[in-house]
Amino acid sequence: MFAPSEIDRIRRFHRAVTRETGVMDQSFLGRGRPLGAARVLNAIGRGTNEVAAIRDYLGLDSGLMSRLLRGLEDEGLVATSADPADARRRVVVLTPKGQAEFDAYEAISNDRAGRMIATHPNAEALIAAMDLIASALGRHAVELVETDPRSPEALYCLTEYFAELARRFERGFDVHLSKDPEATSMIAPQGGFFVAMSDGLPIGCGGLKGHWEDATPWGEVKRLWIAPSARGLGLAKRFMTRIEEAARTLGMTTLRLDTNSQLPEAVALYRRLGWTEIDRFNDDPYPDHFFEKHF
Template sequence: MTSSPAPAATIAEVDPRDPLARQALDAYLAEVAQRLDVTFDPGPVSDAGRWLLGRDAADPSRPVAYGGVVAVSSGPQRGAGEVKRMWVDPAWRGTGLGGRLLRDLEALAGRLGHPRVVLDTNLVLTEAVGLYERAGYARVEPYNDNPHAQAWFAKDVLTRGPADR
């Protein structure tokens, strides 16, 4: 039995006010609300952070992944880049797109000068927890007061070479 190749997607930086970014964010919010059985209101779209959008290469008008990096400005993880609102369309899960998006977000955080990436999640989101653990994230103490978070993770993304020590 041969398996078919994974579908192709493109990932690029996007303005969070872009209609496709809003569509992806709305899909993320709807899924989180349904899976956590809560009302989830992120408030107005903010210019904070940098955002990536994955699009179906065969249909670029279809968002299939989304996430951002926002600077942590206070608390024990100050200076880190926080991965926010990471989402992969359920039809694309298991294709490797989630891992690719996470690596792209880590690279973006590094380019922005963040030595570490942090994120939080709810344990109901088992696919996300598994992805973060496979990607080398370690659990850390809570660094924010997100009422929906049950697990906090961190990973160093910038390492210093011998000349930098």
């Protein structure tokens, strides 16, 4: 029986995007500049300003980098100057003309991307598929960064998290009925809040809330969420490790958390990571499972 193998299908995918990428590169060439120079300009425009960082990001030789930079300088698109902290290093910024050129490249990209979703009837599914693949391919480059729980990235994750709870809990979810931790209790030195960033996209979060008012202070794991497109990459475990580290650093010796049996993967995770189930320790209406860990 004929059935296209998974490998055939991956390779078909590969050919499709390779073709697409080729078309994109061609359209970049439309601005009369070689691809290498365009890439450097793009990196600078995106906020990478140290020469070494650009070189590293694009994987270029120092000689080639230098020549590309000289070329952009001759065109009047960038200006370089010595780093005040260490005059061996150089920093590069876009001139107004360079910014205009960068914007033009952005417009090309956005235009292509926009046309793609505009002409596809099920753009949402298409983009979800892209997220899934981008997360899978870029899984080695996911960074957990500590951030303010009121930062845009954190708020984005929290909104998605609450929306998912509302979908998955039989009786829905209203964040106001639940104990919403004060943001300050999830900021050092009280606690911490972490967001997983994958190439600029926030794909998960996790918070540590400090309870310092009690006789023996303890920490509570809150708001652990991984984007559907990034599940299965081991991120939840990374968050838990990171949160434990933060708790230790802040001087806590006990961590607790609550969860719900309608999130079986969460319950399974905590069991697997060696947490022990305990009695209810709060009067929040949503959770029905409670865990604890000492160290």
